[in-house]
Amino acid sequence: MKTGNEQLPENAGTEGWRHEFLEGAEDAMPIVMAAAPFGALFGAAAAAQGLPGFEIILASLTIYAGASQFVFLELYGLSVPAWSVVLAVFAVNFRHILYGASIGRKMGAFRPLSKYTAFFFLTDPQWAASEVRSDGPGLRPAYYFGFVVPLYSLWMAGTVIGVWFGSLIKNPTAFGFDMLLPIYFLAILMGFRKRVNWLPIVLVSGISSSVLSVTIGPPWHISLGGLIGLIVAAFLPLPKGKEERGDGEDG
Amino acid sequence: MARMAEFIETHTLALLVLACAAITYFTRVSGYWIIARFKAIPPRLDAALQAVPAAVLATLVFPPALTKGPVEGAVMLIAVFLCIRFSPIIVLIIGLSILVVGRTVTGL
Numbered sequence: 001m002k003t004g005n006e007q008l009p010e011n012a013g014t015e016g017w018r019h020e021f022l023e024g025a026e027d028a029m030p031i032v033m034a035a036a037p038f039g040a041l042f043g044a045a046a047a048a049q050g051l052p053g054f055e056i057i058l059a060s061l062t063i064y065a066g067a068s069q070f071v072f073l074e075l076y077g078l079s080v081p082a083w084s085v086v087l088a089v090f091a092v093n094f095r096h097i098l099y100g101a102s103i104g105r106k107m108g109a110f111r112p113l114s115k116y117t118a119f120f121f122l123t124d125p126q127w128a129a130s131e132v133r134s135d136g137p138g139l140r141p142a143y144y145f146g147f148v149v150p151l152y153s154l155w156m157a158g159t160v161i162g163v164w165f166g167s168l169i170k171n172p173t174a175f176g177f178d179m180l181l182p183i184y185f186l187a188i189l190m191g192f193r194k195r196v197n198w199l200p201i202v203l204v205s206g207i208s209s210s211v212l213s214v215t216i217g218p219p220w221h222i223s224l225g226g227l228i229g230l231i232v233a234a235f236l237p238l239p240k241g242k243e244e245r246g247d248g249e250d251g
Numbered sequence: 252m253a254r255m256a257e258f259i260e261t262h263t264l265a266l267l268v269l270a271c272a273a274i275t276y277f278t279r280v281s282g283y284w285i286i287a288r289f290k291a292i293p294p295r296l297d298a299a300l301q302a303v304p305a306a307v308l309a310t311l312v313f314p315p316a317l318t319k320g321p322v323e324g325a326v327m328l329i330a331v332f333l334c335i336r337f338s339p340i341i342v343l344i345i346g347l348s349i350l351v352v353g354r355t356v357t358g359l
Contacts, residue, residue, distance in 0.1 A: 030340045055264045062272035072271050082267050089271045093278040095307055097285075102303035105292075119280040127353050130303045176350040179323055182315040183330050183346040189308040190334035196298075205306040206313030213314040215271065221311045229306030234299040244277025 017142045022243045024129075024146025031125040032150050034180040036158035042069050043162020049077050053163045060159040065151065098230070099127040102161070106134035114141045121148045125181070128188040135192075138184060162221040197236045205229030322353040 022175025039060060046056040051073075068089045075085045098124055107115050118141070129147055133139045143157055192198060216224075259266060263316075286292070292300070324348050327355035333342045 014300065030343050032345075050307050051264065055268055058265060058269045059271070062269060064272075065275050068275055070329065072268075076264075076267070080276045081292070082263075082270070085267060086253050086270050086274050090278065090352060095310075096275070096278040097282040098303050100279055100282030100284075102300050104286055105300065107283075115283075116280065118329065119283065120276055122279040125259075125336070128304070128308065132303060176347040176354070179319070179326065179350055180343065180347060182312055182327065183343055184339060185311045186316075186330050187339035189312055190331065191339075192304050192308075195301065195335050195339045197302070200347045201302050201305045202309040206309035207327050209310035210317045212314045214318060221314060222307070226303075227312040228306040229309065230299040230302055233302030233306065234295040234312055238298065 020140060021146035024133075024143040024148075025150050027129050027133075028147040028150045029126075030180075030184060031129075032154045034177055034184075035151050035154040036161075037177050039158025040153040040162035040165075041158075042066070042073070043159040044165075045070070045162075046073055047163050048096035049073060051076075057156075057159055058236050060156055063089075064121065065093060065154065066155075071219070088219075091223075092219040095226060096122060096127075098223075098226060099124075102128055103130050103139070104135070106130070106139050109138065109140045110144075111141075114145075118144055118148075121145075121152060123151070125184065126151065128185060132188060132191055196238055197233060201229045201233050204232045205250075212248060213223055264314050320359055321348065322357055326350045326353065 042060065043056055046059070047053070053171055071088050072085060075088050096185070100119060102185050103122070104115075104119075107118065121144075126144075126147055130139050130144060133143055164189060169229065189202065205225050205228060208228045209221045212221035212224055266319055286300070289296070312327070316324055326346050330346045331347060333345055337345070
């Protein structure tokens with residue numbers, strides 16, 4: 001496998017790496033706005049539940065998945081058996097299997113070590129931005145880790161602040177931060193609208209996940225709704241004479 | 252064995268955190284492992300994988316848009332049209348502003 005640097009233009013060198021890294025960091029900015037408040041919310045909620053600071057910070061450091069950490073917190077508070085906490089975290093994270101399957105194919109520019117490091121940081125926004133990048137100039141480690149560094153740092157900083165000043169953080173939804181990720185994901189979703197069969201897949205997944213979210217409830221509505229969309233995608237006819245990636249200029 | 256039991260007893264929470272971290276990493280890497288086993292990707296599987304962004308992102312977008320409330324639903328609808336013209340960061344700034352104003356004005 002080739003390294004990221006080898007795939008860059010000859011004269012790019014360190015300068016090219018730096019440029020791509022900064023592009024990743026720049027694309028992470030809208031998400032970083034949410035990472036710190038939500039990290040703080042997690043830290044504060046965990047501290048309020050009486051968890052020791054060390055374990056709270058360990059959770060953000062090693063799990064690094066917002067939704068799963070809140071599920072972990074909620075179930076730990078109910079003092080259910082340990083295996084059921086782990087199972088719930090698995091259920092919440094099931095969608096990541098789809099992310100890995102999709103983005104893993106586009107990581108040709110990663111060495112094994114950077115690939116396996118990259119998977120550790122594969123959060124929802126990280127994955128979404130990487131998909132967009134791979135459709136454009138191609139996904140390379142510099143861009144990927146440029147996105148990781150501010151996001152992970154601010155998530156950790158937020159957690160620590162939350163643990164320390166937990167009682168000060170009353171209502172992070174006041175600034176609409178609870179809708180930041182849905183709006184961001186909508187923007188990314190719209191960016192893929194030139195892909196083949198985009199609209200039917202979006203409608204099938206979107207409507208079935210909405211129905212599932214009010215019937216069976218979270219977290220399975222995401223994975224099941226997504227799988228229904230993928231099954232439909234597999235059986236929809238592809239437009240004749242067109243490439244599978246229908247993201248050309250004409251669209 | 253007794254010492255191990257004691258270790259688990261005193262570090263239960265930290266060990267549980269690490270177990271959750273391990274299962275999270277496993278879900279992040281396992282999709283890639285499954286796909287890497289294929290020498291050639293069958294066309295239907297390829298079509299499904301190409302659809303992962305649209306299918307999964309839709310499940311993260313539709314439920315909050317349809318079930319959170321009228322203000323949230325309206326903001327998401329406006330954001331659809333904003334996305335045609337503007338970059339994600341601009342859509343976020345306008346969308347969140349409308350949301351905060353809408354919540355304050357309507358009290359919902």
